[in-house]
Amino acid sequence: MTLSPETPALSPRREWLLSEQPASRRQARLGQVYRTWLTFRSNPLAMVGLVIILALILVAIFAPLLAPYNPIQGGDLRTERLLPPSWAHWMGTDDQGRDILSRVIHGSRLTLVVVILVAVIATPIGLAVGTTAGYFGGWVDAALMRLTDIFLAFPRLILALAFVAALGPGIENAIIAIAITSWPPYARLARAETLTIRGQDYINAIRLQGARSPRIIWGHVVPLCLPSVIIRVTLDMAGIILTAAGLGFLGLGAQPPMPEWGAMIATGRKYIVDQWWVATMPGLAIFAVSLGFNFLGDGLRDVLDPKARK
Amino acid sequence: MTLLTVENLRVTFPTRRGPSEVVRGVTFTLGRERLGIVGESGSGKSQTGRAILGLTPPPGMIAADRLSFDGINLLNASRAEMRSLRGGRMSMVMQDPKFSLNPVMTIGSQIMEALKFHGHSSRSEKKARAIAMLEAVQIRDPERVFRAYPHELSGGMGQRAMIAMMLVTEPDLLIADEPTSALDVTVQIEVLRILDRLVADRGMGLIFISHDMRLVSSFCDRVLVMYAGRVVEELKASELSRAKHPYTQGLLNCLPKLDNDVRPLPTLNRDGAWAL
């Protein structure tokens, strides 16, 4: 192949990052990251998703600074109850006279905690179960996958309900319940990927170097399964947020007066006809964050999944 | 008689660093003969074949001073015209039958599908033609193969069925892109015999694209040697041993030979000037 003469000149740093002859481990890795970023950046929807998620994180971190009012302590119930959106209360107030904007801002912390904890608990479980089952095959596979099937057989919300019913309502139990019910799809995905990877010659090659199974699974199989699992987790985040909100709505997740978005919608339900903003504002927040995760997940799929790429 | 004229054919693919030309001004004519195009991977030999049939994968672009097949200008032919030409008077056989045959259709129905647009009305007539074609490519039990699905056939059988499908419309031009590379040597020779007979009996023009010097030199009448998107040498297959271009000589010499032992094997010293 020949390149045309009008190859655009690259800045020295870009040159260094895009070098086909990296001189150090660091340059090789950073170059790889930079190439991925270039592809990701060219997808506008993915960038929108990234901006939404970054905004969520920033809002959560700086919630006390950003929120104009106390999210728990309401104002005067006679004068500040169920006020429509105005300059003083951008999203209006709820039935306790609390500023909804402040509650939504503080609620982002709960949402972020749910999302992070579920990702941190469910992803490793799913990866470990899936890659182990796929790599060893035989009875290990059969046993692990039947276990996965058992978890898959229950509808997520129902199983979460059962857990919460057993452990008692509360945001921590809701997180545990959601995490426990969301790993089986990741295990399935990781197993399917592992089945194709384990027959590859680069896995045979490392086996012939005398590597033991844990080394092969963690060092060679997992890094290849990770992208598709990350994509799946990101796309599932919307569902996880909705489940958390659903549990909150049913009164089994975060307990009043915590400003959890689902629980806020639940209280707003009573006023949906006359004071629409009480339920709508947290609903919009859920919608925006779910959308952000979906865009981000789609963008990541284009970048990370070699099969989806041409 | 000239069947195909290609003048200054260029195929360009856009890349992040600007357009990249993979075929750079290829010119040749084809009569009713066996023309070999040899070259290594990336030489542009396959893209040349695809461009003639209008099968350059997007976003690739083709340009040429002239590209005509039996008096038809292929450069400004419409999509529909190209499609009907491809299904009828021009055909292509690809390297791996596994990717070219529809896995959920029987061989017979795929061959009959190819006949659908070519004026053969009745089903029984089409079937008879299909069976005859399978026989012509030396399939011993054509009735069984007619009813078989692609996965039920061995590689050699699949490739023969594929050739039968491509030839049932009696094309005037067949472009075979590494048609035998996925096959064992003994089967390879049989498949070549079939192609050979078709050229001889039907007066078909054949472009045989391959990386295998030995095969091309023993099978074709004329050979184009491609390097970096250009034809570096064109010569009669029988005169290949007298090739003048160092690349052609290098390609011939670097093959290990059964009857003489050169050690180490001569390697190819690529000269930057060849690609200019």
Added chain:
Amino acid sequence: MIDIRDLHVTFDGGVRAVRGVSFAVARGESYGIVGESGSGKSTVLRAICGLAPTSAGHLLIDGKELTSPRSPDFYRRVQMVFQDPYASLHPRHTVDRVLSEPLAIHGFTDHETRIERALTEVGLGPSFRFRYPHQLSGGQRQRVAVARALILEPQVLLLDEPTSALDASIQAEVLNLLDRLRTERGLTYVMVSHDLAVVAHMCDRLLVMQHGQAVEELTRDALRAHQATTPYTQQLLAASEGYKPAPVQ
């Protein structure tokens, strides 16, 4: 050095890929196995290194029966180069990682010098050390695969069609490399190929296989002199000469 006696390989599902193959390879010898697809030639190699199940027969290296699973010591002595260099390197590991894994597994500490030496020996040089496979050509990848096989300094190299995925000019370079390494290090080769000319170039003796069975064992000189005794070998020989218009049935 290598002694294979009456090897049988049967896969799950009852496919009998290898049926009673025996051969012996002396130290420093280069031995070829030739056959078409499905002849079981690659399976023999995979059985030697434990990637395919041995259902019957004996595999001996240096007169000692191989244990299953193979001992770490086995992997120090026997290494393999695979057919497709696009499939045999981990897509997300740099050359550096590929070469340092075996060193880490076997507890070597002088990674730096060994990796640089291995890369220089296969004709790549240290500048290739931090590249990913997608930044290498097919021939360069296969050189990395050879470097990986040699970095543990084995005595036996099993070569599974090491050049069939490469262009002819690159094939010549890789064959020359393998030839040179064998002379320099006194390695023992077992090489599988479908190409008689390649095997004749590389190997002192060869075994022709068909349908999982050994057809005939020949020396290089006998092959060159066309002294094949079985019709199948003669057929292979004829086919390797290229196309002949007159059908010989």
